Amino acid sequence: MADIIQLLPDHVANQIAAGEVVQRPASVVKELLENAIDAGAATIKLIIKDAGKTLVQVIDDGNGMSVTDARLSFERHATSKIRTADDLFQLNTKGFRGEALASIAAIAHVELKTKQEGDDVGTCIVIEGSAVQSQEVVVTPKGTSLSVKNLFFNIPARRNFLKSNVVETRHIIDEFHRVALAHPSIGFVMFHNGSEVFNLPESNYRQRIVNIFGTKTNEKLVPVNEDTEVLKISGFVGKPEFAKKSRGEQFFFVNDRFIKSAYLNHAIGSAFDGLLKDGAHASYFLNLKVNPQTIDINIHPTKTEIKFDDEHTLYAILRSAVKHSLGQFNIAPVLDFERDANLDTPYSYQQKGTPSVTVDRSFNPFADEKQGATNQTSNYRKEPAAHWESLYVGLESKGTQTRQDYSEVHYESEQKNASIFDNGTPVEQKQSTYQFHNKYVVSTVKSGVLFIDQHRAHQRILYEDFLKNITVKEAMSQQLLFPLQLHFSPQEIEIISQLKADLEHTGFVFQTLEEELVEITGVPVSVPESEVSIILEQLISDVENEVPDSNFSATDLLAKSLAKTLAVKTGQSLTVPEQEHLVNALFACKAPSVSPTNRATFITMTVDELDKKFV
Ligand code: ADP
Ligand code: MG
Secondary structure, eight states: OOOOOOOOOHHHHHHHHHHHHOSSHHHHHHHHHHHHHHTTOSEEEEEEEGGGTSEEEEEEOSOOOOHHHHHHTTSTTOOSSOSSGGGGGSOOSSOOSSOHHHHHHHSSEEEEEEEOTTOSSEEEEEEETTEEEEEEEEOOOSEEEEEEESTTTTOHHHHHHOOOHHHHHHHHHHHHHHHHHHOTTSEEEEEETTEEEEEEOSOOHHHHHHHHHOGGGGGGEEEEEEEOSSOEEEEEEEOGGGOBSSOOSEEEEETTEEEOOHHHHHHHHHHTTTTSOTTOBOOEEEEEEOOGGGEEOTTSTTOOOOEESOHHHHHHHHHHHHHHHHHHTTHHHHHHHHTOGGGGOOOOGGGGOSOTHHHHGGGOSOGGGOOOTTTTGGGGGGOGGGHHHHTTTTOOHHHHHHHHHHHHHHHHHTTTOOOTTOTTSOOOSOOSEEEETTTEEEEEETTEEEEEEHHHHHHHHHHHHHHHHHHHTOOOEEEEEEEEEEEOOHHHHHHHHHHHHHHHHHTOEEEEEETTEEEEEEEETTSOGGGHHHHHHHHHHHHHHOOOOTTOOHHHHHHHHHHHHHSOOTTOOOOHHHHHHHHHHHHTSSSTTBOTTSOBSEEEEEHHHHHHHTO
16 A cells, blocks of 8 residues: 655644644734743833734844844744753743744744844845745844734634634733733833833832732732742732732742742642632732753643642742741731621520511522521521621610611511612611711621721622622513613624623623614613613723733623622712611622722721720
């Protein structure tokens, strides 16, 4: 039989390699930024169009390339960074595989302009799908500019597989952050569709973090420094009270390279043990320096995973360094204060008779945690959702009585009006909540006073409610008499389409969702028709402005956005029953103490603290 094996032509081999190296525009961004860093650039400019689908361009002021090198750089396994296999364990550069440019040139329209210091003119090469279209002499500044246009133009399947511009932009920004954080001494600028997104001047590490994540980050950072024979650690961890639900800001750099490591991440988690609220993730920006001979970077095509010789030791050092910093900067006592007595007070409602909260409990959005207040009191101590009730333990009988009054009044009026917000409810003087400046609701508890921010508290309540509806998909919808027609730009329609399924789970019903028109025939019961356009506009702007983070969840964002729009505003006056409902519903939440954006919903002042003020 005839021989059937043949060597693949270069352009096919390159296209196959590209499958590994270039998954999306963000991969191109990473490779080009890294090449600019390897070239010794002092400033690097990244220019993106249409989330990188139309253009990714990186301009650096580094060493540039000679004519021959410029041409060779697009060959597979062509690299200036290693010569022998031993060099793999002495790496001081980002690149070494020599396949990024070859891969990219196989699947895009590429233009390279480059010039070395001292040369009068530079070289311009145009390559499309691995085929050189032109090579010319050009006038260009020292350094290199590489433009990658129409990514995946010759692989429609890959191009179609790309996500929306919002998602692809997030990936690009993630890569940009990783590279920029690893190199604070290099200046970076990023433009997207003509507008400047980041301008990061050369700076120190703390300044770089702040320039990327905002001025507020500064106060959240706790320095970590450790110098041992096998490992040097420098960088910062976020104070535990600012920890987020999402894993957003978690960065390990090993010898200036961003890497992912679940194992080392665990080391940080265990250093924070007991300091974080449930479900919150520590943020960290940590640089680890190890002997290059003790790691292997060549185990993953995108080089984001590496193999350490002695992971266990690194784990132990990292954990103790972070623990030490947290201790040294006195983080723990702050939290102890937050875990204030109130929430731990033993339950003793039995003696108080049937409380009005029986009614309010039905507002608990979490069905599985709902229970009759009277017959299951003995379990309350173990139920997290019941914590709020302990806040009322030991209230003077007057206070308790007040709630009973509401309860009775509420029952009496039930036939006529099922709403607990019935404004006609006689309040009399016996009330246990007060509204203050149309902004705070003040409520007394056994050990002191609670000041609740009404807007944030209501956001928390609505947020958990929406999240639950989206997750269990059981929201009620109210039918509109006439369909509501709203007009949006195609880009905005894109965003709404991405969230359509989730929106439907909250109770929206879409009849049409096309080019520039949305027609809605049903809305969630809690949403007035007049608010719908505001809600959608807010939602779109939230999606567009969302600070990128690798754990981006559309569901979470939707719930946050709806809660923000619909929550009672500061300045709105609340009736006493409304105040009471707010307090009860808040403490029936899973995480009552923070708003969906992680701000405090209430503060407490204990009797002890008050006493101290009177000495
Ligand atoms: P690698 O970075 O792994 O060596 P690449 O395909 O990314 O492989 O690049 C091939 C070669 O092209 C590099 O080794 C380098 O010599 C040269 N090169 C690429 N980008 C630049 C740049 N921005 N400035 C100078 N030289 C570059
Ligand atoms: Mg490279």
